Amino acid sequence: MTESGGWYESAYIKWKPVSNAASYNVYVKPASAGDSAYTLIDDMLIRKYPSYWRADAVGLTPGQYVMKVEAVLSNGSKERAVSDPLSVIANDRSGFAFSSESTFGTGSGAYKDDGTLKDGAQVIYITSDTAKKVTLDVIVNKSGKRQTATGIGEILALRQKGYDKTPLAIRFIGQLSRSDMSGQLNSSGYLQVKGKSAYTEMNMTLEGIGEDATAYGWGILVRNCGNLEVRNLGIMLYPDDGISLDTDNCNVWVHNNDIFYGTAGSDADQAKGDGSADVKKSSTYITFSYNHFWDSGKSSLCGLKETEDFFVSYHHNWFDHSDSRHPRIRLGSIHIYNNYYDGNSKYGVGITTGGSAFVEANYFRNCKYPMMSSLQGTDALGEGTFSGEDGGIIKAFNNKIENANSLIYANSDDGTAKENKTSFDAYLASSRNETVPGSYKTLVGNKAYNNFDTRKDLGVSQSDIDDPNDVAQVVTSLSGRMNKGDFTWKFNNASDDSSYDMNTGLMSKIRSYKTELVSIGGK
Template structure:
């Protein structure tokens, strides 16, 4: 085991590596920053830990950040800086070794402001513990809650009119003390990592009840991209000036069942940039995915914005038994309804501004208006949303895509109708929509005559050509004769805002909705299936139930892992670990680079792996020249075993995969690449890349793909050879074009057809095993669930050996020039790569 002093025993194979792999600098005590970026009123940096460092000092614009914002993830360190204004900022990171701050590295980042638009900011209110510029309110109390501190964190809270302070314990206990209404200190509860149920939750929920105080300001937020409320929800009632942001909420099993629910008597509440996942199944048939994701009842001046809803069953219920359409105002904007089913929102009574949201493959419906509600739907983007807008008991709610109206089709329990004013919305795909007074309507994506439908009584929404156009009082709901109140044109109520064009809103939502960097939980939906399905996605459900988080330690909660470099002199403990010869001749029987053999070959000694390696350039055989495609990719599926070179039309094509039957392959790229699809027959309809049809005659189709996971599907027989060729970064569309396209390559502007060639861009996480970047002397690690990593010198010295490694990269810049063998064991495979350090 590794000792604090740096002395290493002979049992190197069990050394706790964690972050030391990345540093590899040992005595140099120098930070290598892998990433430093700004986000929304925050910034973050990830770096290679320094051997021997007991802690790190991180500064933003010269101000030292809190210890708890600095965390270890095993193979890298991360710090998130919260509460900073939009603009340019300077981050400085320095290791602390033996109590002395070492050499610091500085990085400049650009930070963007949050979009504080919506009813929650009416009447001069700024919900939460932050000011309108993103900085903390004066005197705000900041508390950090992790899995370790959730039940022990304390704060002295004023609990009576005399100013008596009471020491309150646990985050729920502190909120319970705030309920008394005497404490006016703005409170910021910052959650770190995966936090499961606390001992003091109320029926399984965090309860934010502030006793209707107008002077209490509370923010509940997550730190970084991986803060998760796992198993518990958040209820808000009798509360004003509350903000909830940057949390992932999953597996909720509370009595109420909502991920977040505004229950009653709430005002000026802002819920934004959260990820909403499945909850536990409830007792009702429509609760298989949990109950409501983000519901609101009997509350006003609310904004829900930039949230990401992941296949939720019931996303946003709005209203219950308010009984009046007066005084209830809410805004939904820039939310990503990602294959969620319904209630986006379902509105009773309220005046609701629903704008610039992205409806992405919704199996049931988008916006629903009932019980006299007034909904202004503006600038939304609907892609394969079955019914983009529904008004209860009329239009598509009764016809349901048929030629006969029936109350049996009613979606909203036969509630009386409300009103939807619609302006500048964009709809594509298999949508059905009946506009007021039109002679045609959209039926499952096709323009169709209304026929016997009276579109002045059976309509889904009143469509206007100007946002300032009024919806006349003569237009009423078929059931209940309710009218639109034109709240959006009332200057005494409506806020100032500028709506994006729908396509711009979609691109913005896909970048910024949800947690920082889109959160740590990644999932790619299959549009061909998930657009129309509303059953539980069992694979997604299993992944959420299995989620544990990856934070290994938090600075300030205890000692960070301390890592020391492994000296070559201490590594070779027996003659069996020493090379017999330093010859550089090729050993034809030695293991080839990137061997794809299943199982572990850990019995090989260092000498057997590293004594006879031929090196004639910086990177030798990143991938074997004569191996199967499986040596270049990880494949899943039933495949033929064709390997090596395929001759096609006089051209030798290497690294080929032959698809002879109807099948699908899934693979990962370690970098951006050009993939050639070589057809020996005409395929008009049977081949898809990431869900997008590829139309081609016999010949070669070139597809440019980003690093990450991809899927090619072929629906009938005939050979298709798959060939992969690495390309320069500049030959692939920029990240901005990737960000503006759909994650499933569904944006037509991202594809071009010329001579049978289709270019498809996707945005996915890189997960290929590893590769060596000679120019940066860096070993990039993309695989997860690493079983082992070894770096062995040509003379047999084991320079690095670990059984613990997370996804990141290994800095080899301080490695002495020479020949090395890198061996990675992951997923039941052993991968080997020979490198030379110049």
């Protein structure tokens, strides 16, 4: 055994090939339990790489575990190796997707909130070989009739009928290119995850296994879904949006993904793709957390054509030299906390159309304009950086801000920002629970802050919010895919902090990316 470790509700081991091994079996058990507690993991979780083998155990409750690999030799004998104790940690289930006021109260999808699969859950594995031929029996009418679907596209299409609410974990392994997914995507290049009507209960998780699960050349479109989780995926060269929570979704949790460049669009500001992770059209009680945005042009649109309030949380995301829309808000009530704004060339949080955003305990490092409201404050200085829509109100509290070009508070000068009581970027709260007075209104639109953070269950308690001085370390250690994924790139802060041009070196590496995975299964 060459390497082992624990991560979010999962653990893994690596080992060198064993001479004359015909196959491998891998087991996992709690470290304190006897050998009779060993459980055999699925064969698809065992993979071969050029110089080693690897196995991942998923769906574990937090705690200490050991894993055992058993090599079955060609003569029938066996050799075994056992890992040291592995520390498995809990996912951070917080934010609006876990609010008690939401429809389903959770965004854990096919999993329980303790990290284990729900009772009766189905599991399917999607690889470059199985995407078109994986099968699953799906309930297709109210009488319980089952139809066998072939291919991930047909499975999701039959689930769209709305009769089958069986918990379903869809596990992606290795690099899946657009050609591998041929016939499984819609005409725009998206894997469609849809419910029958608004907020349909899905009980579904889309998850990458290990460090190298990658959607290469396609994106994910989510519509009419309730209780859906998307995690541990790398998304490269997507067609328009990487992950689009398009219409009428609730209790959706998008976390621990690596989102890279998309393909260029027709507009000048779409050279890096369009939206990396967007939420819009009456989607609500959504959490985006621990995602790593790699130089995104437009990280996250939050709101489009809504007529009613909606609720979204962004926390512990790494906006890594991305340019804008972190997020770009219309109308909604948005909680933004513990994110790392790391060298952002245009702006951080932008708000319009009477929206309200509570921005707390984030770290803005060399973010040009940390917070902006349309047509007032910094946006009114004439650089044309943001929007022509009516403004919204930001309540700011306990943020760490370094080297901002402009930040204008409504009510206080804290030494890093100007003060303007009528044309401001944000209201600076003196305490977390402070109510923003209704007298502070947008310059255009005459809208006040709605104080949602003092009357709603945000899905997170004050004690669970990290100190902004710790945010950079926490976020860079834990965001993105498992163990930071299999893709490495180091930005040059001196040049990349202020540039919103495409990084040609990064794009070249993305275009040339190829998995090192050799085969899947223990044989």
